[in-house]
Amino acid sequence: MILDILFPNRCMNCNQIIDGNLLVCNICFEQINFTHFEYSQDNYIKEKCKLLFPIENTFALMQFEKESLSRKIIHELKYKNREIIGKILAEWTIERLDFKNEKPDLLVTVPLHPKKLKERGYNQLHLFTETLSKFYNIPFEHDLIKRNHYSKAQALKDKQHRLKTENTFSTTRNIEGKHMLLIDDVFTTGNTISSVAWEILKSGNNKVSVLVMAIDA
Known part of the structure; x- marks a missing residue:
């Protein structure tokens, strides 16, 4: 008080x-410029993902324009030790996301490298994902995907380096026959999402959908 x-x-x-x-x-x-995407319908992310890997459904909460409030929110979440913002963004997502008849089996987060996780103290996706998991009654896994290489923040990389994501990720175990919702903070080129998605698809007879906090289009 x-x-x-x-x-x-x-x-x-x-x-x-x-x-x-x-x-x-x-x-x-x-x-705040919310996207108003429908999860099961075509949208910008789905069209981009189709060029990179087999995709089921996609959803983004906000637009990520330069100098926008959404960009400030994501920056505070990732770099200002405000993990609680993830819960608030999840609540905003819950108000706008309807899986209808295409509810995924598992929520999977894009991981940080252990060194980056130690530096930051938390993965900005975890509280967000756990809040969604509780509301939609969908299990989550934070450790299914492993990041193999330490790298500087995505926002600090030039475009050429952002495109180099080969062998960045691997799965920690085989998992088959699941529809997985892959969760990340910002969709930019789609290459990070694509790298993780292919590891999931290679693991077994799986399907992949994508959910992001914001889209940088």
């Missing part, structure tokens, strides 16, 4: 004092 008075929660965008469970004020919330 005293901490709430001394250090009140403030809107990430305009600095207005807001409820402790909120991320932004109501006015700034209206500035």
Whole structure:
């Protein structure tokens, strides 16, 4: 209570004092560009993924425009030690995502390299995924995919380096006959998602769908 008075929660965008469970004020919330994608219908991510690997369904919560509030939110989640943002983004996703009759069997997160995980202290996808798992009653696995190489942040790489993802990932065990929902934070070129997806597809008679927090189109 005293901490709430001394250090009140403030809107990430305009600095207005807001409820402790909120991320932004109501006015700034209206500035977030949500995608309004339908999970089971064609959308931008699905068209991009089709060029890279066999894809079932896709969903993105927000657009990731330059200097946008969504970009600031993702940056705070990943680099400012605000893991709780993942739970809030999951709640926003739950309000907008309907699997209908194509509910996946398993939620799978894109991993960090152990060194990066130690530096950051958490994987920004874990709380997000666990919140979705609880609501939709879908099991999750954070350790099915292993990142084999340590690399600098994706945002700091030039385009040429972002395209080099060969042998970056591997599966930790074989898993067959599952429809897996692959979860990542931002979809850019699609090469990271594609690398993970192919490892899942090679593992057995599996199907892959994709869910991301934001799309950089």
